[in-house]
Amino acid sequence: METNYAVEMRNVTKTFGSTVANKNVSLTIKKGEILSLLGENGSGKTTIMNMLAGIYFPDSGQIFINGREESIRSPKDAFNLGIGMIHQHFKLVDIFTAAENIILGQAEGRLNKKAVRARIKEICDKYGFKIDLDKKVYNMSVSEKQTLEIIKVIYRGADILILDEPTAVLTPQETERLFNVIRNMKAAGKAVVIITHKLHEVLEISDRVTILRKGEYVGTVNTRDATEMMLTEMMVGKKVELNIDRKEPRNTVKRLEVRNLSCYNREGRLALDNISFTAMGGEILGIAGISGCGEKELLESIAGLQKTATGSVIFSDPSTGTDIELIGKSPRVIKNLGIALSFVPEDRLGMGLVGSMGMTENMMLRDYNKDGVVFVNKANPRHLAETIKEELGVVTPSINTPVSRLSGGNVQKVLVGREISSAPAVLMTAYAVRGLDINTSYSIYNLINEQKERGVAVLYVGEDLDVLLSLCDRILVLCGGKLSGIVDARTTTKEEIGLLMTKSGKTPETGEGKGETEDE
Amino acid sequence: MSKETSVKEPLIRLTKRDGMPVWAKILVYLVSILLALGVSALFIFFVTKLNPVDVYKTMWQGAFGGISDTVRKLHISVTVRDICTLLLLGVALAPAFKMRFWNCGAEGQMLMGGVATAFIMIKLGNSGLPNWLLLIIMCAGAILFGAVWGLIPAVFKAVWNTNETLFTLMMNYVAIQITSYCVALWENPFGSNTVGIINQSSRAGWFPELFGQRYGLNIIIAVIATVAMFIYLKKTKQGYEIAVVGESKNTAKYAGISVKKVIIRTMLISGAVCGVAGFVGVAGVDHTISTSTAGGRGFTAIIVAWLAKFNTFFMVAITLLIIFLNRGASEIASKFALNEYAANIITGIILFFILGSEFFITYKMHFRRKVKEA
CATH class of the missing domain: 3.40.50.300 (P-loop containing nucleotide triphosphate hydrolases)
Structure with a gap:
């Protein structure tokens, strides 16, 4: 068997209830390469990587790390195999300094602070990180926190790094610096996976692109052969006017x-x-x-x-x-x-909608109180819900299904649809x-x-x-x-x-x- | 494919279910009750050395049966009477709980309703008012007192965001103290330290018999409250507002709902229905008032409300079960000369299994698959 692959996943399937998050997905990650995992929201990008990071366990399928079949049952197993994942939501202790966060959970035997700092410094110099080790996390910007997360993972000896939508919270300048770091990691022989749905980033940074659609593997292409149009088509499944x-x-x-x-x-x-x-x-x-x-x-x-x-x-x-x-x-x-005054707030389920209610009842939210009757009138909102479901293509079992069960995109369609309808x-x-x-x-x-x-x-x-x-x-x-x-x-x-x-x-x-x- | 022995799945994995058809839920509940009966049977057999089947039979007899027709009728009417009172309290908690306002003060709100009822009964008992008018005045008084007892914690919650659980809980003790003061005030006969049966000879302010049923009016009040609350929560704008506030206060504000107003209004209703329970308890059951008029039912109602997921019709089934267990437990306690604790343990086991079945309704378990021969 070829052992050039850092990771090989074969026919991995994962379901949540009746939702199939990943269906027979197979993919490979080479050492010293940057792989982009491209797909729309809900296509199962994060799920498949979470299985690599030990957060979920696959229903079926095999995972090979450096050519050996492994079972990754916990994040600890993943660490031991040299897999580190940087999630969208950072997992840092706010009141600790950068250095303390890096050491956290690593204390084996006596803690030699000087040696630790030297090692961190070495890592920073090697990959081009800039960080103030004594700065407390709550004083850090998002970009600094992300840098810290990456250093933490490398410090723990990760050779396979997974970054989940790393640029979503960064400015263009910060993104450029992050990409430089990632290129340095590639040069050092690490395998890097970037989960993203931004096409221009894919083209800029990665060597190969693996595309998922609706939980299924669509294909892998070399970035140098790829165009934006072609990737979009693979991602969406049809031609899209951009x-x-x-x-x-x-x-x-x-x-x-x-x-x-x-x-x-x-x-x-x-x-x-x-x-x-x-x-x-x-x-x-x-x-x-x-x-x-x-x-x-x-x-x-x-x-x-x-x-x-x-x-x-x-x-x-x-x-x-x-x-x-x-x-x-x-x-x-x-x-x-x-x-x-229509308002689509950022917090969709916490402010714009009521998660436990269906589309119909959410349609009522803004003007249920229009006429002076004691009882609610559900005929109009039901009609509006049907219209929005139809026109915006909301995927839901029924307009009475609680909106919290819908995917993020569908939740947003419900909200935007309602706000524009008024x-x-x-x-x-x-x-x-x-x-x-x-x-x-x-x-x-x-x-x-x-x-x-x-x-x-x-x-x-x-x-x-x-x-x-x-x-x-x-x-x-x-x-x-x-x-x-x-x-x-x-x-x-x-x-x-x-x-x-x-x-x-x-x-x-x-x-x-x-x-x-x-x-x- | 190479055969790997090092690859191991976790022994048990849990995944969340997407939902379960109603028949499957009922099946889970039935199985859980059967299991509970089985475990209780072991307990009965090994600890008390009694025949479990006999014990269960006795429980049934205590709630719905009896050696003779008269005894059976008496048992059933007492069971129905208890169901009515507990159901009223459960229904009272429904709007508050739906709003995620943890009203633990049903006990005190019911007591205050009872105090108001007893007060009017005593003061107006000899006034010559027709009984129906007297009952209406008593009911109004009970509603007022119960509502005020619900209003106080609601105002504090709405204005200063105090913790409603603690506040309503403490209000219970205040209500108990007020009740014992009133008992001392209305003591009859002097020195007995009880109020005694109020208007025993004139029966003024007592519930009349309806359709030959001693507790006919209790049933009517409970049914009206159950149906009305169901409609209020499901079909009215105020019910909708309660649901929105309960889910997210931010969403409520976004929708232009005044959260303060809804909290106060809802607790007025919750307290008022508790007050009605006090009215039923005093005028329809005990015909007296004491600090144990509520008798812990204000707390049992919390279990009822939760198990029924705040749906007032499910509450009927849950109260039925709980009252059946209570009645049955006290029957076996007296018949087999067991102490109350043995009976309570059986009740506890059954409730435990019912609560446990929630887990199986929400989650699915996957066991490690047997290794297949490749």
């Missing part, structure tokens, strides 16, 4: 004026710092920023869900032309004034396409564009800069609760936005300045 039809904004009118808006978040930190901007009807205003930059508070303040400290939000009614102050009004008061004057979306497959993403972009043409003022908070650049008319960039700039989406570049997102010169670490301790 163009966003951006029309020039017509007849824009002032719809929403935000003036000097400030607010504190639950921890009492200033989350929005003196924000002023105007959103026009008939235009898509993109909002970019690293997660936690105040985007959530901004939308919630406008929706009447967030207590504000100062400032005002003026809504200009398109039909009457009157100006109405929104600050200080609850969502119900705003609705009763006849202001159609013919809004302002549409606010936070990460509207997060977790959605390409097809659905593009149908959501189209829906948003339709709203724009209807004269709706759209506020689009997004994380994918490529999409922001091709969908929006203007892009507002937030950094740490401050407005760092509003740019024209047609003329700006990814790099410019990336810099505005971190608002500092070259590296994000510098200039943060908080909680840093002096070096030795």
Whole structure:
């Protein structure tokens, strides 16, 4: 048997209840190569890798590590085989320093701190990591935490690294640095797997691409032979038009004026710092920023869900032309004034929908209270649920199935569908396409564009800069609760936005300045 | 393929089920009850040296049977009476629990309802009011007192976000103290330290016999409450709001629901129905008031509400089971001269198995497959 493979998985199947997450998937990972695992959400990318990392155990199939069949029953087994996985949600102890997190759980015999630090330093130098070992995790940026996770895994002796959507939370500059590190790891002979659904990254970094679709193995191609079109087709199963039809904004009118808006978040930190901007009807205003930059508070303040400290939000009614102050009004008061404010919040099941309820009952959420009857009227929401299921292609056993049982993409379709159905004057979306497959993403972009043409003022908070650049008319960039700039989406570049997102010169670490301790 | 002996699956793996058809759920429950009876039989045989079949027969007799027709009728009517009171309390908890407001104060809310009932019974018993009017006034008083006892923790929860479990629990003790003060106040005969049977000769404020049934009115009240609460929770806007608040307060705010208002309103209802249970307990069953009028049923109701998943119709089945076990247990305790604990152990075993069956309904177990010869 060829032992050039670091990992070989044969006919691996995993089911959850009646859902088949992976069906007879076979794949190989070579030493010293970067393999991209490409697939839409729900295609089973993370599941198959979780089986390698010992988090799930396959229902059937074989796993060979360095040519030997192994059974990986726990993350500990995986560690012993040199497999390390960096999950989307970091598993770090917040109140520990970087060094403490790396050593954690490794104490065999006496702890020689000096030797440990020397080894960490050696790893950092070898692969090009930059990290402050004495910095506490709660003071770290997302990118630093990710770096720490990777160092931790390498320190524990991993030769096979799996990164689950590593770039989802990074700025373009941070992504570039991560890719450099990954290339260094490849050069050192490690096998690296990147789980992703971003095509340009696949083409940029990987040697081979393995594509999964709906839990099944589609194929593996060498990256140098691959094109974006071809990969999309393999991923989706049919040809997809990857163009966003951006029309020039017509007849824009002032719809929403935000003036000097400030607010504190639950921890009492200033989350929005003196924000002023105007959103026009008939235009898509993109909002970019690293997660936690105040985007959530901004939308919630406008929706009447967030207590504000100062400032005002003026809504200009398109039909009457009157100006109405929104600050200080609850969502119900705003609705009763006849202001159609639609909001797709980031937390779909925790805020936008009720997980234990079916589509019908979720349709009622926004206007169940419209008429003054004691009993709920389920006929209209049922009709709306059927329509949305039909038009957006929501995959659900029935419109009465609890929405928490649906996949992330379908949950989002339900939410976006409901919000758009109410013919809004302002549409606010936070990460509207997060977790959605390409097809659905593009149908959501189209829906948003339709709203724009209807004269709706759209506020689009997004994380994918490529999409922001091709969908929006203007892009507002937030950094740490401050407005760092509003740019024209047609003329700006990814790099410019990336810099505005971190608002500092070259590296994000510098200039943060908080909680840093002096070096030795 | 090479044969590998080092590859081992874990012995037992658990996976979550997608859902289970209703018949399968019922089957699991039936099997669990049979298993429970089996285990209890072992306990009965080895610890008390009695014949388990005899013991079970006696339990059945205690709840639904009897040596003669009169005894049987008496047993059944007592069983039905107890079911009504417990069911009312379970129904009272349903809206609060659906809102994830852990009302552990049904005991106190029922007692306060009972105190109000007894107070009006004593004060207006000789006023010459027609009995139906007196009953309505008593019921209104009980609803008011129960609702106030539910309102207090609700306001604290809504405004200052206090812990409702602790708060409602402590309110029970306050209610007990108030009750014992009232008992001392209304003592009759003097020095007995009990209130005695109120209006024994005039029967003013007692539930009348309905359709020849001593507890006819109890049944009617329980049935109305059960059906009304079902409709309230499933079909009304307020019921919808309760479900949304229970699932996620953030979603409720997003939908423009005033969380505070819903908490307060729902606890008023929950407390009010508990008050009705107190009214039924005093005017329809005991005709007196004491600190043990609720008798721990406010807590048993929590089990009822949970086992029934807050569905008021399932509560009927659960209360039936629990009351059957209680009645049966006290019957075997007296007949076989066992102490109460032996009977309670049997009850405990059966409840334990029923709770355990939840596990098998939620999860599926996979055992390591036998190695197949390749």
